[in-house]
Amino acid sequence: MKKWFLIVFCAALVGLILYFVLPPYIANRQLQQLNTSSLSSLKAVALATVLYCEDNGDRFPPEFLSNEGLRESLTGYLDKDVKDKSAVFAPKNPDEAVILGNKRLAGVMKSSIADKGEAIMLFESKDWAELDGRNISYADAHVKFVKPFDDRMLEVGFEEGYE
Amino acid sequence: MSKWLGWALGALLAGVFLFVMCPIKTYTPRGVKFSASISNAKQLALVTLEYLADYDDRFPQAYHTNEDLKQALHPYIDNERTFQSINPDGSVFLGNSVLEDRLLSDVADKDNSVLLFDSKDWAKFDGRHCAFADGHAKFIEGFDHRMLEVELVGEEE
Numbered sequence: 472m473k474k475w476f477l478i479v480f481c482a483a484l485v486g487l488i489l490y491f492v493l494p495p496y497i498a499n500r501q502l503q504q505l506n507t508s509s510l511s512s513l514k515a516v517a518l519a520t521v522l523y524c525e526d527n528g529d530r531f532p533p534e535f536l537s538n539e540g541l542r543e544s545l546t547g548y549l550d551k552d553v554k555d556k557s558a559v560f561a562p563k564n565p566d567e568a569v570i571l572g573n574k575r576l577a578g579v580m581k582s583s584i585a586d587k588g589e590a591i592m593l594f595e596s597k598d599w600a601e602l603d604g605r606n607i608s609y610a611d612a613h614v615k616f617v618k619p620f621d622d623r624m625l626e627v628g629f630e631e632g633y634e
Numbered sequence: 635m636s637k638w639l640g641w642a643l644g645a646l647l648a649g650v651f652l653f654v655m656c657p658i659k660t661y662t663p664r665g666v667k668f669s670a671s672i673s674n675a676k677q678l679a680l681v682t683l684e685y686l687a688d689y690d691d692r693f694p695q696a697y698h699t700n701e702d703l704k705q706a707l708h709p710y711i712d713n714e715r716t717f718q719s720i721n722p723d724g725s726v727f728l729g730n731s732v733l734e735d736r737l738l739s740d741v742a743d744k745d746n747s748v749l750l751f752d753s754k755d756w757a758k759f760d761g762r763h764c765a766f767a768d769g770h771a772k773f774i775e776g777f778d779h780r781m782l783e784v785e786l787v788g789e790e791e
Binding site: 619 | 723783
C-alpha cells in the first residue's frame with residue numbers, strides 16, 4: 472500500500488513539473504520556427520534588393536522606407552521559387568511587423584557604402600516581443616537576428632567624398 | 635488561546651500592510667527612471683517647438699541622430715543629460731528624420747506624428763517613449779517603425 476502511494480506521489484510530482492516546465496519550452500520552439508521562416512523571407516527580399524541594384528545602376532529603390540514602396544520595387548526581382556510573393560514582405564511575427572528598408576539608403580549607390588557587411592539594408596518594423604529582438608539584413612544580403620535592436624544601428628558609413 | 639490571538643494579530647498586520655502597499659505599488663509601477671525618461675522626452679519636444687518658433691516653423695536640416703538633436707537644440711537646454719533616455723539598456727533619443735527641413739504646418743496630424751523616440755525598446759516593458767509634434771509625450775508599448783511615417787501636406791510634399 473505504502474509502495475503504491477509512493478509511486479502515485481512520484482508520478483504526480485513528475486506530471487506537475489512537466490506541466491509547468493514544458494509549455495514555455497514548446498511555445499518558444501514554435502516561435503523560433505516562425506522566426507526562422509521570417510529570416511528566410513527577409514533573405515529573399517535582401518537578394519531581390521541586390522538584383523534590383525544590379526538592374527538599376529547600382530542604386531537602391533528610392534521608395535525604400537515604406538513596406539508598400541518595397542513591394543512595388545522588389546516584387547519583380549523575387550526568386551522564382553518564392554510561391555507567395557506578397558507574404559515575404561510581412562514576416563510571421565505574431566505582433567504583425569512588416570519589412571522596412573533603411574531610409575538612409577533610399578536612392579543611394581550601393582558601391583558608396585563603406586562597409587556592406589555592417590550597413591543595415593532591411594529590418595523588421597517591430598521587435599519579436601517574446602524574443603526581445605528582430606531580424607535584419609545587411610547590404611551584402613546576409614541576414615541575422617539581433618537582440619536587442621537599437622535604432623542607432625541604422626546609421627550608415629559612406630565612402631569618403633560621397634554625397 | 636494566546637497562540638491563536640498571536641496568529642490573528644499577525645494576519646491582521648499582514649492584511650493592513652498589503653492594503654497600504656498595493657496602491658503605492660500601482661502608482662509607481664515602472665520606476666523613477668521610467669518617469670524621468672518620459673519627462674526628458676517631453677522636455678525635448680517642447681524645446682523643439684521653441685526652436686521651431688525661432689526658425690519660422692521649420693525643423694532642423696539634420697534631425698535624426700542624437701548628435702543632430704544636440705547640435706540643433708543645445709542653445710535651448712542646459713543639461714546634456716536631457717538628450718539621454720534613462721533606459722537601463724542604454725538608449726538615447728533620436729529625431730524622426732521624415733521631418734528634417736520640413737515645416738511644422740506641413741504636418742497634417744500633429745497629435746499622432748512622432749517627433750522624437752527612444753532608440754531602443756525598454757526590454758522590461760516592451761516599448762519606447764515617444765514625443766509627438768503637438769508637444770505631448772507618452773510610452774508606446776509594442777513600438778512599430780511604421781509609426782514614424784508622417785502624413786505631410788503642403789507644396790513641399
